[in-house]
Amino acid sequence: xxxxxxxxxxxxxxxxxxxxPAGFTARVMARLPGTPPVPxxxxxxxxxxxxxxxAMAALLLGVAGGSYWQHQQNERIAGERARNQLILALxxxxxxxxxxQHKVMRSTKGDSE
Amino acid sequence: MPGIxxxxxxxxxxxxxxxxxxxxxxxxxxxxxxEVAQDxxxxxxxxxxxxxxxxxxxAWLRRVTxxxxxxxxxxxxxxxxxxxxxxxxxxxxxxEEGSLPLASEIERLLLxxxxxxxxxxxxxYQEDLPPGEIAETLxxxxxxxxxxxxxxxxxxxxxxxxxxxxxxxxx
Numbered sequence: 001x002x003x004x005x006x007x008x009x010x011x012x013x014x015x016x017x018x019x020x021p022a023g024f025t026a027r028v029m030a031r032l033p034g035t036p037p038v039p040x041x042x043x044x045x046x047x048x049x050x051x052x053x054x055a056m057a058a059l060l061l062g063v064a065g066g067s068y069w070q071h072q073q074n075e076r077i078a079g080e081r082a083r084n085q086l087i088l089a090l091x092x093x094x095x096x097x098x099x100x101q102h103k104v105m106r107s108t109k110g111d112s113e
Numbered sequence: 114m115p116g117i118x119x120x121x122x123x124x125x126x127x128x129x130x131x132x133x134x135x136x137x138x139x140x141x142x143x144x145x146x147x148e149v150a151q152d153x154x155x156x157x158x159x160x161x162x163x164x165x166x167x168x169x170x171x172a173w174l175r176r177v178t179x180x181x182x183x184x185x186x187x188x189x190x191x192x193x194x195x196x197x198x199x200x201x202x203x204x205x206x207x208x209e210e211g212s213l214p215l216a217s218e219i220e221r222l223l224l225x226x227x228x229x230x231x232x233x234x235x236x237x238y239q240e241d242l243p244p245g246e247i248a249e250t251l252x253x254x255x256x257x258x259x260x261x262x263x264x265x266x267x268x269x270x271x272x273x274x275x276x277x278x279x280x281x282x283x284x
Contacts, residue, residue, distance in 0.1 A: 007266060007269065007270050007273065008238065008266075010215065010219065010273075011219060011234065011237075011238040011269075012238050012241075013215060013216075013219075014215045014216045014218070014219025014220070015134075015138070015216070015219060015220075015223075015235065015238045015239040016216070016239075017130040017131055017134045017239070018130065018133060018134040018137055018138075018216075019130060020129045020130055020133040020147070020150070021133075021143065021147055024125075024129050024133070024147065024150070024151075025122060025125050025126055025129065027147075027151060028125050028129075028151050028154045028155070029118070029121075029122060029125070031151060031155055032118065032121075032155070032158055033155075033158070033159075
């Protein structure tokens with residue numbers, strides 16, 4: 001081995017790749033731009049969250065629609081009841097008037113005889 | 114982009130040693146070398162779609178690391194000329210803790226070279242590239258690569274006579 005080969009051999013030996021400082025990969029990954037990768041448990045949660053929101057919105061709409069319908073029903077029933085009472089009252093008034101009229105007619109008849 | 118993070122992590126793990134070693138040996142300090150190496154991988158992340166093959170990836174990493182490291186070096190230039198200046202400088206450069214004595218001595222000798230020669234030596238002996246590929250990587254004429262290599266080896270041989278004598282005897 002001549003002097004040049006000697007040195008070249010030493011250079012190859014001495015210039016083997018060095019080890020990087022501990023935690024190098026983690027530090028590089030932490031500096032990556034954009035959204036960090038989502039761990040699987042967070043992925044599942046992130047799918048459930050919009051579904052839960054839609055379900056809550058549907059439930060609220062159902063409750064609001066139901067109570068509005070109930071209110072309308074109550075008003076309709078109350079209206080019908082009032083109408084029936086009025087009809088009854090009118091019928092009763094008509095019957096009373098007939099009685100009074102019969103009595104008046106009878107008494108008028110008795111007076112003329 | 115987040116979809117590629119798993120694949121990207123594997124690439125960082127597979128090539129970090131190469132990238133960090135080039136940056137460290139061009140710059141000579143661990144902190145800046147790590148910053149440069151991290152920046153190179155972030156740049157790769159942005160350019161990831163354009164990488165066509167493993168060979169392309171390695172060539173890309175070599176080229177970008179050399180450029181980013183020499184950019185960082187330009188911000189704190191230091192060129193050594195005379196033997197006395199070299200001796201002074203060698204006494205200032207600390208030996209890396211935990212590294213093999215030979216590697217440490219070679220790195221100290223390498224850091225004493227002018228930056229262009231240092232990069233050529235690195236690509237030749239760390240990356241095992243032939244002069245033609247070094248010329249391609251550095252966008253440099255082949256004759257310039259060969260001349261840098263010859264001058265660097267001559268300079269290192271002269272400076273290493275004392276430092277590396279024992280390794281050549283035992284190696």
